Amino acid sequence: MEPQPLLIYTPRYIQFDYGRGHPLRLYRLKLAYELMKDLNLLSPPVKVEEPQEAPQDILLTFHKPDYLKALEKADQGYPLQGDYGLGTKDNPVFPGVYSFSKLVVGGTWRGSYRALEGRRVFHMGGGMHHAQPGEAEGFCYLNDIVISLSELEKKGLKVLYLDIDAHHCNAVQEAFYHSPQILIVSFHQYDGEIYPGTGALEEMGEGEGKGYNLNLPLDRYTEDETLWWAYQELIPPLLEAFQPDILFTQLGVDGHKDDPLTSLLLTTGFYERFAQDLASRWHGPWIAVGGGGYDLVNVARIWAIIWAYMAGRKIPDQLPESFLRVAIMEGYDGPFIQDLPGWTGIPGHVPPETRKRIKFLANNCPLLK
Numbered sequence: 001m002e003p004q005p006l007l008i009y010t011p012r013y014i015q016f017d018y019g020r021g022h023p024l025r026l027y028r029l030k031l032a033y034e035l036m037k038d039l040n041l042l043s044p045p046v047k048v049e050e051p052q053e054a055p056q057d058i059l060l061t062f063h064k065p066d067y068l069k070a071l072e073k074a075d076q077g078y079p080l081q082g083d084y085g086l087g088t089k090d091n092p093v094f095p096g097v098y099s100f101s102k103l104v105v106g107g108t109w110r111g112s113y114r115a116l117e118g119r120r121v122f123h124m125g126g127g128m129h130h131a132q133p134g135e136a137e138g139f140c141y142l143n144d145i146v147i148s149l150s151e152l153e154k155k156g157l158k159v160l161y162l163d164i165d166a167h168h169c170n171a172v173q174e175a176f177y178h179s180p181q182i183l184i185v186s187f188h189q190y191d192g193e194i195y196p197g198t199g200a201l202e203e204m205g206e207g208e209g210k211g212y213n214l215n216l217p218l219d220r221y222t223e224d225e226t227l228w229w230a231y232q233e234l235i236p237p238l239l240e241a242f243q244p245d246i247l248f249t250q251l252g253v254d255g256h257k258d259d260p261l262t263s264l265l266l267t268t269g270f271y272e273r274f275a276q277d278l279a280s281r282w283h284g285p286w287i288a289v290g291g292g293g294y295d296l297v298n299v300a301r302i303w304a305i306i307w308a309y310m311a312g313r314k315i316p317d318q319l320p321e322s323f324l325r326v327a328i329m330e331g332y333d334g335p336f337i338q339d340l341p342g343w344t345g346i347p348g349h350v351p352p353e354t355r356k357r358i359k360f361l362a363n364n365c366p367l368l369k
């Protein structure tokens with residue numbers, strides 16, 4: 001019997017709040033959870049487990065002790081203005097910021113272990129790929145991804161880390177730049193302006209890790225067909241050649257066409273094909289975490305679609321009444337889960353620039369030669 005798919009979630013998440021006007025609203029986690037529940041995507045054999053706060057020794061495997069002290073102070077309400085990247089517009093100090101961040105790490109950490117039992121695990125609260133060892137960055141305080149990947153690396157496991165967030169996974173790339181054990185693939189908008197500015201095609205790893213860090217920079221207004229083509233060129237052959245022990249996906253969904261922070265033009269069509277393909281192709285341990293996504297209704301819709309494929313369920317095309325009421329208040333005029341088809345550009349049209357980039361990666365990655 002296949003081990004049960006596992007969703008990691010706690011209603012505690014929405015007790016925390018980045019504050020008025022901040023683009024990251026934790027309420028999206030509840031919205032996604034409720035949608036999954038209403039779509040019957042959480043009934044047995046699916047299991048739901050709550051994350052626990054990660055203990056300090058785990059945090060110290062990546063983060064600096066003085067930064068953790070500062071976070072602890074921030075948690076207790078000490079004002080910090082810019083020290084350690086805290087108290088800025090991006091990384092506000094809010095009540096419980098440390099507890100929240102420890103929950104995030106705990107969920108992904110535990111989720112990785114549960115995945116190693118042969119499961120598919122999704123921890124929507126995780127995905128903080130910008131957090132630095134001694135600094136908060138890009139809405140991220142503690143790096144649940146690097147901490148969990150390091151643990152898997154220490155166990156001698158090979159991991160394929162695939163990051164589809166519209167922003168480059170700067171801190172993850174940096175942490176494993178020399179490691180051939182953690183194969184990193186990132187698809188992200190890259191236009192000389194968007195945060196964090198790293199993630200160039202040529203950044204391919206160093207030393208033993210050379211060729212094991214694959215960045216696919218995407219131009220503004222990249223559409224479904226282009227990314228889907230690139231995905232097919234890279235991921236199936238990499239899975240085949242690398243034979244990872246575990247798949248680790250960061251599922252930031254801020255590449256959606258309506259996301260307020262980015263300029264990619266993806267629709268649910270891309271995310272659905274992506275999830276369908278991975279779910280049918282990969283049958284080993286799979287830990288998925290969340291990430292960016294700043295249009296609440298879209299985040300909930302897309303994560304529900306991806307989870308349906310991970311859990312081997314069918315998705316109806318209509319949103320449930322209960323969800324629709326909230327969606328309408330958030331400006332979504334529904335009633336469908338998927339975006340209407342036919343929105344994207346010419347099927348099969350892939351810009352020559354993208355083809356060139358894939359060719360460059362293929363020429364410089366030992367697994368694609």
Ligand SMILES: [Zn+2]
Pocket residue numbers: 165166167252254291292293
């Ligand atoms: Zn992002």
